[in-house]
Amino acid sequence: MLKLLYLFVLCFSGQAFALSFEPAAPLVEVNGQIAISVQGTQGEVIWSVNKGRVEGNGNLATFFAPSEDGIATVVAIDGSGNVEKVRVTVAKGEEVAGGVSLDNTQWKLFTNTTEITSLITSDDGNTLWAGTTGGLEQRNANGGQLIRLFTILDGLSANTILTLQTDGNNGLWVGTNNGLVHLKENNSLTEYNSSNTLLPSNTITSLYRDIMGGIWIGTNKGLAYFSVNQTWQIYNPSNSQIPSDNVRVLSLDNQGGLWIGTYPYYDVTSRTWIGGGLAYLNANRAWTIYNSENSGLPGNYVVSLNIDGIGGLWAGTRYSGLAYKNSANQWIVYTSENSPIRTGDMPTSIVSNGNTIWFGLSSEGLISGGGLVLHAKETNYWDIFRKENYYIDSPSDPLINNFINALFIDAEKRLWIGTRKGLMYIKNISQTPSNPNNRAALSLAKNALPDSQINSIFPDNSGGIWVGSGENQTTGGLTNFLPPSNWKNYLVGESEREGVADAITAIHSNESTLWVGTIFGFEWLTSNGLWHYSTINTGLASNTITTILGNNSGELWVGTNTGLSYIHSSNEELDYDNRWINFTIDNSELPGNRINSLLYDQEGGLWIATSSYFDHEQQQKVGGGLAHKLSNSQWVIYNKTNSPLPTNDITSLYLDNQGDLWIGTVNISGQVTGDGAGLVKLSSQGAWQVFNTLNSGLPDNDIHNITDDGQGGYGLEQQFLIIIVAHQEKD
CATH class of the missing domain: 2.130.10.10 (YVTN repeat-like/Quinoprotein amine dehydrogenase)
Structure with a gap:
């Protein structure tokens, strides 16, 4: 019989040990029960399950299946904090007795991790986390070597990672297009979504942790705050002054205030796109709104933010260039007329190191657009680095791809660059990527x-x-x-x-x-x-x-x-x-x-x-299905x-x-x-x-x-x- 099962293999740090279950893939009839044991534990074992019921005594437990078929996840945690889970298949009687069983086969997942969407290093600086459209990569922060790839088979809510943020305890918050996941240092995962929390949407666009350890969560349907006390607070245009519920980017300043970049949203009543722009929520929860009508912000589609060290704010917009607001609330707008940023280029990521600013550009439909921009603010020096030929790789290219989604400067002053076609880094940001010895590509499309x-x-x-x-x-x-x-x-x-x-x-x-x-x-x-x-x-x-x-x-x-x-x-x-x-x-x-x-x-x-x-006459979907054209030319549908x-x-x-x-x-x-x-x-x-x-x-x-x-x-x-x-x- 065919056996179908997910194989979960989790990595543990420090003195953690891998736990294993027997049976490795339990199969039980609805309303039935099955004995499960766990090996490799240290100390007391705590058992839990998301559906049905589990009664544990040390390394042994009995799982009592619910009345509906499906998948139940049984979790075991030992006294040293080692965590492992096993999926129990709850099937109808005829499936257990004679159908295709689900208790032995291993599932292996291949995804395309070429496109990097977000980058951050762990709190201890040893790990580089790279979010991709094919899962979450755990890499060595020193050289970028891949350690492990987390996917939905490991408990992620989706393989498309949109944003990352550390939790202050060497864990990681992971925002996906299908929910929020908290990955702790011991590799245990907790999923938060609109069904089990007050999250307004499962599309997580931005994350930022405050000094209290709480996490700000931007979604396409509002802003959420999840405190260390496990309480939720939701902000949207109906209950606050936030100019749009389509939140795209977040950044926290030294005064405890939150900068919020938004997109306009569609108003059903007026049937128009309204709102959007930049909002500031100070530490006392008072709002200030900036948009293209009341400030120097050149456009209301705000896609990136960066706070420099002298009270200034950089804001990248989708259609209207790049803006800088200094501490005196004076605005400077950079476009193709006064910078290397071309019309159609979108500053998707901004990072700064002192007076030096790096901008990662993507392009609105232009293959020749995008690139990496360097700007020294004091001297007004600009430089741009681009791959010359989109289709052909050359050792002389400063970039592996011009479409940049993410930038991150680590503690060792390396600039990590996430593109649509891989991950690279500049070894020393005091030197430019024009020097071949100062750059390294880690994952190109030809390797996947x-x-x-x-x-x-x-x-x-x-x-x-x-x-x-x-x-x-x-x-x-x-x-x-x-x-x-x-x-x-x-x-x-x-x-x-x-x-x-x-x-x-x-x-x-x-x-x-x-x-x-x-x-x-x-x-x-x-x-x-x-x-x-x-x-x-x-x-x-x-x-x-x-x-x-x-x-x-x-x-x-x-x-x-x-x-x-x-x-x-x-x-x-x-x-x-x-x-x-x-x-x-x-x-x-x-x-x-x-x-x-x-x-x-x-x-x-x-x-x-x-x-x-x-079918246009019936105004509905018709036809389709499975056809069998027999050897005698007869058809069975x-x-x-x-x-x-x-x-x-x-x-x-x-x-x-x-x-x-x-x-x-x-x-x-x-x-x-x-x-x-x-x-x-x-x-x-x-x-x-x-x-x-x-x-x-x-x-x-x-x-x-x-x-x-x-x-x-x-x-x-x-x-x-x-x-x-x-x-x-x-x-």
């Missing part, structure tokens, strides 16, 4: 996935996988990954691969050919090592390729966004002579024109995954009306060696999390089984791809994630 949006995965012939990523012509690429750590990217113009689009939407291979679909046509790599590509539509249903399926006899099926195409020809030299046969909803029983996945059955038939589509499928939006298909069909689905209907999607199994005997976040270890219900890893496991790609699932048979 080139894009977070994963569109296709397919096993290669060497025990690895091909990964297709990207969302447009210049993002993403084709990656070959051989576990555990060998990566090679094939990018247009930076490898032997030629083509017109980096983004890869589909991958398939046979004994002699690797087929690659893109958003502008398809490419293929033949056995002689040569790449070929075509973007000329000579009969294909569309040049936007969504999936490809072929065999060794020259048969080729190509799924597109407007139909299914078929041709029979040589794999080595496919001739484009309008001999394609196209299937659509108009000329066949195909339930939807968008083809997401194709799979041969064991008798020469074809499984076809389709999406629903919007499965949908959520006539089968247990949770949705008609089918994304991926896989046939295991038992003859069971695995079906990936997504929720695009606006239903709540936990409903409307998941992983579906249709057994060779016709039995259905649905897995989701409520009854399994799946981290998300939206499954975008399923493939065999070549070693008996499955790869499930889910919303910017590749998840490799080890498959073991029960003894």
